Amino acid sequence: MEPEPPGASGPAEPGPRVRGVRGAAHAASASVLSGAEAEPQRCALAVAAVLPAGGSGERMGVPTPKQFCPILERPLISYTLQAMERVCWIKDIVVAVTRENMEAMRGIIQRYQHRRISLVEAGVTRHRSIFNGLKALAEDQPHSKLSKPEVVIIHDAVRPFVEEDILLKVATAAKEHGCSDYDLEFGTECLQLALKYCHVKAKLVEGSPDLWKVTYKRDLYAAESIIKERISQQICIVMDDEEDVGRLLEETLKNELNHVKVTSGPLCHAGRHLHQIILEQCYSFVCVNVMTSEFEETQKLLNLLKESNFSILYPVVVISVHFLDYKSVPFDRKMENLMQIRELAKEVKERNILLCGLLIYYPQDEQKLQDSLRQGASLIATFIRERNSAFIGQLLIA
């Protein structure tokens, strides 16, 4: 969590703020993955959200509009939708996109299985897009499946890091508060317009310090790094409890990655185990194989992951670790076995699972083994953190 930077060389400006307007509240804040952990909060109001996403992203310096720029191969707007739909008390989410992006947007909703989303055509300006969204929510719309809400949260499609607590704060404030001079002084054009044309009361709500907007290419870099960091906070080691060398690897990982939660368990009751792990937002798995170049256990883990289908939103990393005496003959047969990981990796890549292999010479003397384990841990940590599909199917050696 980081506060919003002040204007770079302009006058220092007050911290991030969220605009709340009765009938139309404006939110922007941050967290990709608090969904699973967070106790769902209650909101007595009938709330809907409007996401203007008609921008052309010309400032981004890339041909694709920024809301459709990929982060880990998934469009930015999908992260924002995920953050909004996670909030159960937001009944409807209306997205305003340009006509030429309508089909692409439908594709995104289908592919990433987004729920409670309605599409409207964007206007020529951001405010017209918001207006179109609000119109779709008005009850006098013919054949509209949308119910008229008490509060509408207006949220930029390019602010993927929005948390439930701040949305609740905004929705509540939008319902209750009046307007202050402070707000008028620091409010944005949205607030001014609301006051000018909607004759409503308005209130500025202090936003999460993590409040920021993906606008430029460097913001995409930052967003990708933040998302990668957040989905790499937990590693699950699948191994047989009796295998001491597996325990050693677990200890090394814990020492090397002291900020990462490392759990372990055998595959036999991984079904239940895995379900819990998925709830805990673990997207990184290490499968320990001792004195075998076969992928039997790894294959079982991969099947469980494929069934669970939770690699839709984020790429899941699987590292098949093989402790092998690879200096013993016949070396090439073992290697040929291990090379099968290339085909295995190609196959599961289609399911957004990134598989690579790690070969550790075993048995070897205490000191050498420690060194190999440390190098192995840093290779595991790097592949998990970078999630770079170029390395899938590779057999790394520690």
Place this chain on the structure above:
Amino acid sequence: MEPEPPGASGPAEPGPRVRGVRGAAHAASASVLSGAEAEPQRCALAVAAVLPAGGSGERMGVPTPKQFCPILERPLISYTLQAMERVCWIKDIVVAVTRENMEAMRGIIQRYQHRRISLVEAGVTRHRSIFNGLKALAEDQPHSKLSKPEVVIIHDAVRPFVEEDILLKVATAAKEHGCSDYDLEFGTECLQLALKYCHVKAKLVEGSPDLWKVTYKRDLYAAESIIKERISQQICIVMDDEEDVGRLLEETLKNELNHVKVTSGPLCHAGRHLHQIILEQCYSFVCVNVMTSEFEETQKLLNLLKESNFSILYPVVVISVHFLDYKSVPFDRKMENLMQIRELAKEVKERNILLCGLLIYYPQDEQKLQDSLRQGASLIATFIRERNSAFIGQLLIA
């Protein structure tokens, strides 16, 4: 190059600006690597620079003050110093650091061979630090080696991306211009203080759109990505011109990385060649070896790079590509040869050279070879872009 984002949810603020005050001008702008390409510009003025670097970086959310946070294992402030000292007409660069960071700062200057740098102790505030820097430049200082300048450019130590043209614009403006209401309206506390206490005229100069400041953790992510991207814009393939398969790899790299400049040449006259390449800021090398698992050529290249010593500032990537018929016996002997890359990589890592191997099965049928070349190209591109030292000494297979 990207424009500065407006305040995220506060009032939209005008574009980036550079403060110019006669006797004290303020710059902030961007580019790591325009030095070598850019025709050095002339400045008739006697110019010095003061870099306040006394910040504690508490907003960064990391224990290290942000100016000392590592990017590619080098402290942020070293990138800023590099950008300033590149500008030949800046005679003296005075850095204000806290007493406890004085030794660390001296170490950085020595390790990265920075020139024309003087250190002064930072004050309790940014402005006191600037004052101490200016004092050191005043001619009445006893035993001072510094000459009193006509213009002093004050530049944040945490703005690593500063270009010569903007510094020239600022220095000139600082000498010439008067003060406007516009400036007073949008100027920062620095400008106000200059006006209040120094009784000087002031002018705001439009800054480069790339103007931004590393303040938060996500800014470090962005800065690292920008730097990685900039030093990965050129790849030099070292190969024997007669080797058709080398040509094929070159073609594939050109097709896969159409934004990257790919050059090639034999090692024999690489001495001159390499010198030119270094001038062109190439930090990525691919050494093509056909039908051999020996590292003779790669070793020659590594020696040339070590002599050139230009890996001080940025990690240099070397990928030793081996086209091998690795399905022919004896496979394991070839593999054991190739495994020597691990020791080679460890050795050159100390010189900030990141070495890894790439094995491509050859000969194989046209289609399979094309696929391998494509996969090889994407592995090369990834290792070059990420520059991740965890993968050094690995033997990748395409």
